[in-house]
Amino acid sequence: MAAALNRIVESASGREFAGLARNLFGNVRLDFGAADEEKSRMVSAMLGACRLTRLQADRHIVFGEHATAGPDDPNAIKLLLQTEGVASLDQGGLHARVSANALVIYDPSRPYMLTNSTPVRQLLLQLPRHVLPHAAVDRLTMPFTAHAEHDGMCRILLSLMDSTMHEIDHLDTARRSSVGQTMIDLVRTMIGADLRQAKPVANPLDLLLQRIKDFIDGELARPDLSVSMIARRMGCSVRYIYRAFEVECLTPSDYIWDLRLQKAAARLRDASGYAGEISGIAFALGFSSSAHFSRAFRHRYGVSPSQWRKARIS
CATH class of the missing domain: 1.10.10.60 (Homeodomain-like)
Incomplete structure (x- = not known):
């Protein structure tokens, strides 16, 4: 059972880190400069419609330079949770600081630059666009930010993402899908989508x-x-x-x-x-x-x- 589950968990470290990042996250370029790329670690798994990734790396910059996604790039909204270190996201004229226990939701099809100015530990959740309300996605011309100290939903989501990665090898496909759907619902609530009052939408x-x-x-x-x-x-x-x-x-x-x-x-x-x-x-x-x-x-x-x-x- 464990062997079957591990086959759908992807991981990379060291110099393989950047390659897996491009494979999972699409049109991105990583620049480690004089930092130690060998310290990089990444584990990623599908949770139904979502992908959850845990990574740690020395200081580096991520460039998402092209607004138009390529044919192989995942068409997803990204949610970044910072558990250690300091980073900032520049997109749409907004400079968003990302610190410990904070999150940022952004549209990676729009040009951006993520500067990890210290060694970081991060959790990254990718949600397909179709699972989020169109109005919410349209609002992401600039990043959406929240902090666990001030936002209870952020705190719940951070805890769920962290515990899921620790238990990922012990969850079967059905449980992973269920956890992924819970994360989708939490994100929809966080970005202001009132599902109870929303008009019916297509399946x-x-x-x-x-x-x-x-x-x-x-x-x-x-x-x-x-x-x-x-x-x-x-x-x-x-x-x-x-x-x-x-x-x-x-x-x-x-x-x-x-x-x-x-x-x-x-x-x-x-x-x-x-x-x-x-x-x-x-x-x-x-x-x-x-x-x-x-x-x-x-x-x-x-x-x-x-x-x-x-x-x-x-």
């Missing part, structure tokens, strides 16, 4: 499904498009992606290939017939070879791509 899974479909539509040309890539970009677990597709009665992978074939059929209707055009359509839609495309197309439509094209021309 979060329906919103997620539409965002996934939009992402897939824009990335069909990538042969490496996969469920794990989509989960990273959406900032949630692979299991959550599959849950979103349950209403479609097909898997995410089946949806990707079916959409590729639909778009291929549409493009073949307008094909002019020059040599290599069919292969060009196949490669432009992420198929690894003409043979693969031809087999999949025949299975879907009962004829070869060239027969389909000729039938539309005649």
Whole structure:
């Protein structure tokens, strides 16, 4: 049981620290300057739709320089809890000091600079945008800050995040998801979302499904498009992606290939017939070879791509 749980806990130390940070947090650059990068440690785990990370490092600067997220960057809001050390976040013209037992919530798709001016210990929670009210996310043009000494919800969240990381190896998937949902509810309350008085909103899974479909539509040309890539970009677990597709009665992978074939059929209707055009359509839609495309197309439509094209021309 413990071995199975540990496989979904990621960790890194020393010179591997920066690489895992980029993998988990997207478009960031770390600068340790003259500090000791070998002192860096990080442990990270998925909690249902959330990701919780504990890290410690010598003084360093994190640069989140590009407002537009890349196709592989997790589309998540970040919540940073400082347990030791001093840091500051500069974003949107605001200089937010982050000290012991304080937190800052920010939108990492907007340019920012996080300066850790001393060795730090931090807890970082990533929440997919779709789990937070749109109005709350829209307010994050500048960081939102709170302190455990003055905010009871902040104190509760800090305690929950800290205890969760200590018990992470002993929590199964269902318990992790439950803890993650509790953290989402706490954050929604902290940033002023009164859920009891809010108007009904669409099912979060329906919103997620539409965002996934939009992402897939824009990335069909990538042969490496996969469920794990989509989960990273959406900032949630692979299991959550599959849950979103349950209403479609097909898997995410089946949806990707079916959409590729639909778009291929549409493009073949307008094909002019020059040599290599069919292969060009196949490669432009992420198929690894003409043979693969031809087999999949025949299975879907009962004829070869060239027969389909000729039938539309005649």
